[in-house]
Amino acid sequence: MKKFLLLIFCLSLLTACASNPNTSSDGSNTDMNVERMFAQTFAAVEDMNSFHTEIDFSQDISFPVDGTSRQQNIQTNTAADVHTQPNRAMYLEQTFQIPEVQEESTTETYITPEGFFTYDPIQHTWLTTSEEQAMERSNIYEEQMFASAQIDDIRTVLSQEGWTVQKNDTDWVLSYNEPTEQAKKYIVNHLNPNFVLSGGHSAGVSYQQLDLQNFTLNINIDRDTLVPSTITTSFEMTSTAEGSATEQLSQAIKITYSNWNEAKQVQLPESVQESAQMVSLSVIP
Template identity: 25%
Template sequence: MKKGFVLVMIAACLLMLLSPIQAAASSNLNVTMDGEKLDVAAKAKEGRTLVPVRGVFEKLGLHVNWDHQKKTAYISNDESKVSLTLGNKVAVVNGKNVHIDVPVTAEENRLYIPLRFVAEQFHFTVDWNASTKTVQLTSTSTESDIDVEEFLQSVIGADLTSYSTDMSLWQSMKLDGEELIMDMEMKMDMVLDPIGFYQYTAMILEELDGEKMESEAYFSKEGYYVSEMGQWIKYDDELVEDILNLSQMQMDPMYQYELLLAYAENVKVIEKDDTYMMSFSISGDGFHQLILELIGGIDLGLPEEELEMIGLLFENFDITTSTTFDKSTFYPLSQTMESNLAVTFEGDTMELEQKVEATYSNFNQIKEIKIPQEVIDSAIPFNEYIGEWELEDVEFDEVS
């Protein structure tokens, strides 16, 4: 039985929450409809793709009207009607108010509308290709609900041993009235047996005037190596062993299957012409229990009551994710994820919002993750790296 992809999706969501790595945004975005490129000036804002009021939606067979006095766009077909007002984060869909992340925006004397939100209201499939920075719209000509359990068994049994990922991630973190916005690009090569990966990331923080910070990481049975400020660091072998043991447990097909059904909500699978699309959400107590399940396999040196506290730190958690699979192989093709949560520690609350879009490729083409010898030779132990930082703090205090 080959390793499936169900737990990878869930664990990836959690890793995003704990990782400082984010993805670079770009204004050079493309839009395609059923594979045909559309001539449109798309823009990226807060992790969302915006398109001009006119030009795109008409090509989707929708009617578009703009009321200048009310500053409202009306988009409709024979079945549905959506209205969006300039600057308002509440849209009206068939008479009901719906919250949206990014409202209609005015830039350079043009009005821009959030593409994904509108397209999905009219039942178009929206995927993101990070490598080409393309929003891919697909008409839903044939779709039907299928049995979730049957689908999960097929995903678990898929012959997937390795793959590559291109991911874009936007994150907003609010604490004590301050907001930190980060964008990240990530490229990863992943081998599932034995677990190993190479990861490149480029992070941009708005507060640092758009300066790009790049890093790399290798993980295999040889160790866990991360580059920081141009210096390679080797993490303790005990941590590597714990992660390897945990991954072997989590890669068990039945474990994955039970984990998803135990903690996820609103699990749904839709069959289309050439793909399946699975979506689910996790929130509240389900997330707390999932956290404990995942970290329970790592020896953190903490008593059980403190592990419980780690889960309880997370408040108001809500995550939704959707993944598209190839219909013949059950390999993942693309994924989107949105999450909102609050983390409280010692009276301080941090609010975290994330939006992730990823594509997958190179299925079963990566045979091994090999850590370059120059990385191994130049790396310093993690404890030594921490010691250097502590020494700098002491010297700074003495000078002060």
């Protein structure tokens, strides 16, 4: 399930009514375009020192096995308190379920100046790793969990021309609703080239050769603070490798942000630090 967080990122969509990127949902002209909105939102997020985030992930995949089609559904829920300054720290609680493979499991992870610590629900023990490998894993989590990294990646990959800007009573709503080559690049950037099932078995889906049917990405940005409240993404795609059956995948993610500058303090319990077993990064889920 470690591939889940790379994905960064797809989900229940918010509707969009405007076609002009400088037109609001009530039809009036706005003083916000996409480039300016992203710049101001990125700056606002960078000024924040902490936040709480929740990520709801769902994926349905159909892939060939021995000449027949196999179905699989994956659901993952993550809740995290994230501190970006002055000291970077995270506490995550993840619940994941692959009905065809295993029952629901829950794990916890601490990323603090003391290192990287995660709970293995199968062995019922805490695991840690070397300082070098802990830094490597921490960098991956920061890329996936930091709101500033999400905003920067979105604005870099998806050009301004494909966006619409709307507003409601509380938020600006940025929407990208086209299965363009840029959307395809965004997916490829966030997912492993070959999706790997639990246990390390490849499902055979090549994201590099996908046919993207639908793609929707919406960002709700608070009109007062200019920080994001939700980022939602969803897509449907197929991939047909030479001589094999067509593989299908649909995915949805909703990221919710709250408690800006008021996230719970992250403190590694002494019992976790003292009992954690030192292992190689490769065996940590």
